[in-house]
Amino acid sequence: MESIGTSQIKKAIHHISESVFVGLCRKVGTSQMVAMKRDVVDILEMVEYYVKTSDYYIVMLSGSCREGFRLKESDIDSMFWPNNYRVIWDLSQSHYYNTQRQTLILCDCSDSPPGFTLLYLLSPSINRGILEACIRMKNSCYISSSKYRQKICSLSSSNETEHGPCVSGAYGTLEYDNAHCLSCDFWPPSASSWIERCHSWPQPHIVDDIVNNGCHFVAIGHKLGRHEDHEWRISFSLAEQKLVYAMNHCQFLTYCLLKLFLTEIINNGLDEDDKLLCSYHMKTVVFWVIQQNTLPHWRPLNLLGCFWVCFKLVLKWVYEGVCPNFFIPDNNMFLSKIHGYKQRQLFMRLYGLYEKGLAFLLQIPSIRSYIINVLHNPKVSICTDEHTLISEAEFDETLYNEIHCFDVLYKSDIQTCMRYLHTIEQMIGSPLLTQYQVIMLQILTASLLKDTALILRMETFTCKNKLKYRADKISCHMLKVAAKFGFITDMLFIAMYYFETRRYRDALSITEMIKGKLAQPYLMYESKVDTKMYTEAVGGQSWCTKMRKAVAWDIRLYSGIHYISELVSEQQSALRKKKTILYIPSFILLYMLEVLCYRHVDTMRVQTALDDLQTLVHYDQGQLIDLRHRDISWQILGICQQLTGNHQTALY
Structure with missing residues (x-):
C-alpha cells in the first residue's frame, strides 16, 4: 500500500511539473522563442563588433x-x-x-x-x-x-x-x-x-x-x-x-523558477541591503547541479524535482556559509555577506520552506495558477509539446518586439552608416545565420538606409544644386527600399522627407496610404493585436510580408538627425534631458504631417486634420498613445495649433 501511495505522489508531482513547465514557457518562452531572442541579440552584437573593432x-x-x-x-x-x-x-x-x-x-x-x-x-x-x-x-x-x-x-x-x-x-x-x-x-x-x-x-x-x-x-x-x-x-x-x-530548456526553466522563487518569495519586500541571496547565486547552483550530474533526466515531468535538488543545495550552502564560485571554487561568494546572525536567520527561513515541501511554490504568484489548476483537476491533460503552446501570432509578436527593441545601431555620420551596411552585406549570405538573424539583419538594413538617407541630405544641404539633386535621388531611393524591408510605419520617414523637401502632395499621398494600412482590423500595433484576425489575414506568410502589411510601431527619432524643422525643438529638449532618442506615436506623427502639408496645398482641410489630431490626443485611452508618450503628443498638438494660428489654444 505504501508503494502505491508513493507512486501516486510521484505521478501527481510529475503532473504538476508539466503544468508549471507550460506556465514557464508562457512566461519566458518556449525553447524556440528563447533561441530567437538570443539570436537577435547575438547578431546585433556581431555587427557592432565587426564595425567597432578598430574603435x-x-x-x-x-x-x-x-x-x-x-x-x-x-x-x-x-x-x-x-x-x-x-x-x-x-x-x-x-x-x-x-x-x-x-x-x-x-x-x-x-x-x-x-x-x-x-x-x-x-x-x-x-x-x-x-x-x-x-x-x-x-x-x-x-x-x-x-x-x-x-x-x-x-x-x-x-x-x-x-x-x-x-x-x-x-x-x-x-x-x-x-x-x-x-x-x-x-x-x-x-x-x-x-x-x-x-x-x-x-x-x-x-x-x-x-x-x-x-x-x-x-x-x-x-x-x-x-x-x-x-x-x-x-x-x-x-x-x-x-x-x-x-542548457536544455528544462534546465533553463529550472533556472527561471529559481529566479522567480528568489524574487517573489525570498527577496520580496526586502530593502536592497537586506537581500542576501541574488540571481547570480541561483545561476551558480544550477551550474553545479548540472555538472555534478545528480539529475540525469532534465525533462518537463521532472521540473519540480530538478528545482528541489537545486533548492536543497542552496540550503546546504547557507547552512555551511559557503557558496563556491563555479569557476574558482576557492572563491566563497558568501564570505563577506552571509555569516553570523544574518546567515542563521536566512537558514531558518529557507528551512521553514523546506519543511513545507514543494507546497511553498504556491507562494510564487507567477506559477500559482498552474499548480492550483492541477490540484483542482487532477485528471486534466497537460500538453508539453512546445509547438502547440504558443500561437503563430504570439510568436510573431515576440519576434517583432525583440527586433524593434534591439534595432539600436548608433549612426552619427555617413562613414559609420556605410561601415555598418558593408558589414551586413558581407554577413547576409552566410549559411551559418539562423532565420531570426536574417530577419534582424533585414530590419537593421532598413533602419540604416533610413538614417543614411537623412544624414546624406544633412551633409549635402549646402552643396551645389547638381550634387544636391543627386543626393536627393539617392535619399529617396534608400527610403523607398527601407519601407519595402521594414514595418508599415517606416513609410512615415518618406512622408517626412517629402514634406521637408516641399513635396507636399507626395507626402500626403504617402500618409493616405499609411492611414489605409493602419486602419486594418488585423493590425499589430505596439504588440497590441487581435490574434484571430491577424492569423486569418497574414497567417502562414513570410515575416517580411507580415511586417509590411500588418505591423506598426511608434516612431523613433535620433536627436542627432534632422527629420523636419517642426520637431527640432522637441529633439533638442530630449537631448538636454540626456535622451538621444525621441519616441512619437505613429498616429500622432501621421496627423501632424497632414496638418503641416495641408497648410501648403489645401487650407480647407487643415482644420479637419487638426480636429483628428485633437480628438486622438484628448480621447485616446492608451490604445494608440502609450502613457509614456502622452507628453510629446500634447506638445505636437500645441505645435500644430500654433502653426495654424490658434495661439491661445496652443498655449493652453
Whole structure:
C-alpha cells in the first residue's frame, strides 16, 4: 500500500511539473522563442563588433537579458572595455601583442583572495581615465578599482548612480547596469580546475570556446581583502552566457523558477541591503547541479524535482556559509555577506520552506495558477509539446518586439552608416545565420538606409544644386527600399522627407496610404493585436510580408538627425534631458504631417486634420498613445495649433 501511495505522489508531482513547465514557457518562452531572442541579440552584437573593432570601446550585452529572459524585474546589463588595453597573466603572454598599439596590464594575485587580483600597468597609459586611476604601490604603478569607478561615475549623467562595479540608471521603467571593465584573452590559471571538471557538461567544443575567449575584470575588490579599494574581480560573464546557452530548456526553466522563487518569495519586500541571496547565486547552483550530474533526466515531468535538488543545495550552502564560485571554487561568494546572525536567520527561513515541501511554490504568484489548476483537476491533460503552446501570432509578436527593441545601431555620420551596411552585406549570405538573424539583419538594413538617407541630405544641404539633386535621388531611393524591408510605419520617414523637401502632395499621398494600412482590423500595433484576425489575414506568410502589411510601431527619432524643422525643438529638449532618442506615436506623427502639408496645398482641410489630431490626443485611452508618450503628443498638438494660428489654444 505504501508503494502505491508513493507512486501516486510521484505521478501527481510529475503532473504538476508539466503544468508549471507550460506556465514557464508562457512566461519566458518556449525553447524556440528563447533561441530567437538570443539570436537577435547575438547578431546585433556581431555587427557592432565587426564595425567597432578598430574603435576605442567594445560593448557586450550580458546578464539575464542576454541569456533570453524578459522578466519584469530583469534589468539590462552591459559591459564596456577599452579595445587597446589587454590584461595578461604572466610576462610570457606579452609577445602576442603589438605594444605600440596596445597597452598591457599584468595580474598580481599574490596578495588577493581567490577570484580577485591587483592590476599592474606595464607601460605608460594613453587613456586619461586609466592614468588618473593609477596609484603607487609595491614601488610600481597599479590601477585602483575604486579610483577607476569614481572616474567613470564622474563622466556619467546626473541620473546615474554607482552600484557595485556598475553605473546604474533607467530608461523610463527599464533599469540598466553598465560595467566598465578590462579584457583578457587568456583563461585564468586559478580557474584551470574548472576545465578538468568538465567531463559530462558542457561539451568539449563549448569548453574550448569558453577558454579561448578568456575573461574580464570588473572594478570592485573583495570586502575582506587587504586591498579592497584597489583589487579587481575576475568576471566570467561571457563564459556564463555560453553555459546558459548550453542548457536544455528544462534546465533553463529550472533556472527561471529559481529566479522567480528568489524574487517573489525570498527577496520580496526586502530593502536592497537586506537581500542576501541574488540571481547570480541561483545561476551558480544550477551550474553545479548540472555538472555534478545528480539529475540525469532534465525533462518537463521532472521540473519540480530538478528545482528541489537545486533548492536543497542552496540550503546546504547557507547552512555551511559557503557558496563556491563555479569557476574558482576557492572563491566563497558568501564570505563577506552571509555569516553570523544574518546567515542563521536566512537558514531558518529557507528551512521553514523546506519543511513545507514543494507546497511553498504556491507562494510564487507567477506559477500559482498552474499548480492550483492541477490540484483542482487532477485528471486534466497537460500538453508539453512546445509547438502547440504558443500561437503563430504570439510568436510573431515576440519576434517583432525583440527586433524593434534591439534595432539600436548608433549612426552619427555617413562613414559609420556605410561601415555598418558593408558589414551586413558581407554577413547576409552566410549559411551559418539562423532565420531570426536574417530577419534582424533585414530590419537593421532598413533602419540604416533610413538614417543614411537623412544624414546624406544633412551633409549635402549646402552643396551645389547638381550634387544636391543627386543626393536627393539617392535619399529617396534608400527610403523607398527601407519601407519595402521594414514595418508599415517606416513609410512615415518618406512622408517626412517629402514634406521637408516641399513635396507636399507626395507626402500626403504617402500618409493616405499609411492611414489605409493602419486602419486594418488585423493590425499589430505596439504588440497590441487581435490574434484571430491577424492569423486569418497574414497567417502562414513570410515575416517580411507580415511586417509590411500588418505591423506598426511608434516612431523613433535620433536627436542627432534632422527629420523636419517642426520637431527640432522637441529633439533638442530630449537631448538636454540626456535622451538621444525621441519616441512619437505613429498616429500622432501621421496627423501632424497632414496638418503641416495641408497648410501648403489645401487650407480647407487643415482644420479637419487638426480636429483628428485633437480628438486622438484628448480621447485616446492608451490604445494608440502609450502613457509614456502622452507628453510629446500634447506638445505636437500645441505645435500644430500654433502653426495654424490658434495661439491661445496652443498655449493652453
